[in-house]
Amino acid sequence: MTVYHFSTILQLQTDLKAGRVTCHDLVEQTISQIASKKHLNAFLEVFEVSARDEALRVDAKIKNGTAGKLAGTIVALKDNICFKGHKVSASSKILEGFESLYSATVVDRLLAEDAIIIGRCNCDEFAMGSSNENSAFGNVLNPLNEKCVPGGSSGGAAAAVAANLCHVALGSDTGGSIRQPASFTGTVGLKPTYGRVSRYGLIAYASSFDQIGPITKTVSDAALILEVIAGKDTHDNTCSSAPVNAYSKEIRSEKKYKIAYLKECVEAEGLDPEVKSAIVRQLESLKSAGHQVEAISFPYLEYLVPTYYVLTTAEASSNLARFSGIHYGHRSAQASDLESTYKKSRSEGFGAEVKRRIMLGTFVLSAGYYDAYYNKGQKVRRIIQDKTREIFKNFDFILTPSTPGTAFEFGKNSADPIKMYLEDIFTVQANIAGIPAISVPCAMHSNGLPIGLQLMTNYFEETKLLALAATIKTE
Secondary structure (H helix, E strand, O other): OOOOOOOOHHHHHHHHHOOOOOHHHHHHHHHHHHHHOHHHOOEEEEOHHHHHHHHHHHHHHHHOOOOOOOOOOEEEEEOOEOOOOOEOOOOOHHHOOOEOOOOOHHHHHHHHOOOEEEEEEOOOHHHOOOOOOOOOOOOOOEOOEOOEOOOOOOHHHHHHHHOOOOOEEEEEEOOOOOHHHHHHHOOEEEEOOOOOEOOOOEOOOOOOOOEEEEEEOOHHHHHHHHHHHEOOOOOOOOOOOOOOOOHHHOOOOOOOOEEEEEHHHHOOOOOOHHHHHHHHHHHHHHHHOOOEEEEEOOOOHHHHHHHHHHHHHHHHHHHHHHOOOOOOOOOOOOOOOHHHHHHHHHHHHOOHHHHHHHHHHHHHHOOOOHHHHHHHHHHHHHHHHHHHHHHHHHOOEEEEEOOOOOOOEOOOOOOOHHHHHHHHOOOHHHHHHOOOEEEEEEEEOOOOOEEEEEEEEOOOOHHHHHHHHOOOOOO
8 A cells, every 4th residue: 555645635635536545545544553653642542443434435425526525534533522432531530431422513524524533632631731741541742752742731632643643633722732732743723713613522621711623734724624613503502603714715815914922922031042033033024024013012921821720620620520420430449328439439530630620620619719719710811801802903913932932851840730830821811812823833943843833813813813824934
């Protein structure tokens, strides 16, 4: 079998129609590649049987000219997105062996366009982490440097795309969990506007922050995947009914934009000097291309991470109460009555980071501290949203680094939760405000690892976001 080198989904469609490759070949090649790079631990499970069946079905559709726009595209799912008849665990012992009874809306939409789901990817347990060191099933290695983390929480999904173990992947982003691993692995990570993509079938971490999005090799592929998965869904009342643009056809734009960069981010003390230089060079490049670039102040940078953790842990405390050992998932063999079933099942089933966040969330929701923490957090969230909206009255985009540095080595930050939480400092604003954001690779560090650039724009302006992102070139 000749090895097929994937470039873009559009090129893949051309090659499939011309008979240069078949879906059957693609699936066999992918299964073989995943096996050869098993040590990366990117996949928790490969859906060999269903992927092979789907490949034959899609090959038949290609022959008779009825194939969808994603025909033959090999897609990996983060292990918190449900696929009917397949296991899903959110990389947690508490759901080990659980098989989903239904598919997420995004999965149904991918399958309707003849994509092939290849497997489920390792992630930080319940999507809580910035390094993929919190999975109950071991660390994912960064394929660009195996001593380094791939980022989190969608680390397995990003590593799978970077290592050519799938064509695209779906992740979830609560505070940067698509964009940060994309930055660490040199891939493109898109977090759509909150409500642009249905959350039905996504195992919840923090429901008012979570958003599903694609991790891809190119901006054009991210546009096409978004086009397929976005749009109204009766299963999710927070999902917007705003019309879905033909993103993949509208990303070529000659428009000149007003771009604001946050000087507190670009001048931050903890920012790697090479990351700063790369961002400054990109700003100059955008100016040369005719865009208006201006430094602005964002006075709430230091409040972003605390606000994010107060509110998301509160929501996690509530959401994760359903994993009790009563209805499904892990039940402790040592349980003797109702109380011990709860205590022992949750103590055994949840990892240290998940327990930490549940306890934090329970604390901020408790009677004596609700006003001091949760209520205040909601008020600060509104201030951040209002300030972000205010910026978009005068500018089309906000530009920042995606992360303060490149991928770090395993164990470097894991002993210090605060240091780890600060990895999200540039990415959480988009989730707090609910706006769309994308990370694109923009340069290579002298350590051989990629540097990501983040763009944010106003609500439901994904067309514009993708158009500008497509013009960013890696140095």
